Amino acid sequence: MDDIIDTGSTMKRVLEDIKRYNPRSLKSCVLLSRIGRRRYNIKPDYCCFDIGNEFVVGYGLDYNNKYRNLPFIAILKDECYRRNA
Numbered sequence: 001m002d003d004i005i006d007t008g009s010t011m012k013r014v015l016e017d018i019k020r021y022n023p024r025s026l027k028s029c030v031l032l033s034r035i036g037r038r039r040y041n042i043k044p045d046y047c048c049f050d051i052g053n054e055f056v057v058g059y060g061l062d063y064n065n066k067y068r069n070l071p072f073i074a075i076l077k078d079e080c081y082r083r084n085a
Contacts, residue, residue, distance in 0.1 A: 004032040028044040029046040032073070033051065034053065035050060036052060056073050056076065057070065057074055058071070059073050061073070063080070
């Protein structure tokens with residue numbers, strides 16, 4: 001359902017919106033879960049990997065429209081995005 005769950009605000013909203021249609025069941029699935037920044041008590045039903053607070057790219061995740069096409073998930077070094085700030 002989502003690529004990454006971070007604070008949980010997007011997942012919370014999406015699940016609430018879908019629940020208004022009274023589905024028989026509803027499961028959430030994410031590729032990556034960043035637990036350290038969670039603001040809402042939301043735990044996906046299915047998760048491939050838990051990650052820390054590092055900025056990740058690849059496999060569809062990008063930074064400044066770069067790295068999206070990597071066939072793997074990687075941690076972007078701080079100097080790659082801090083110099084553009």
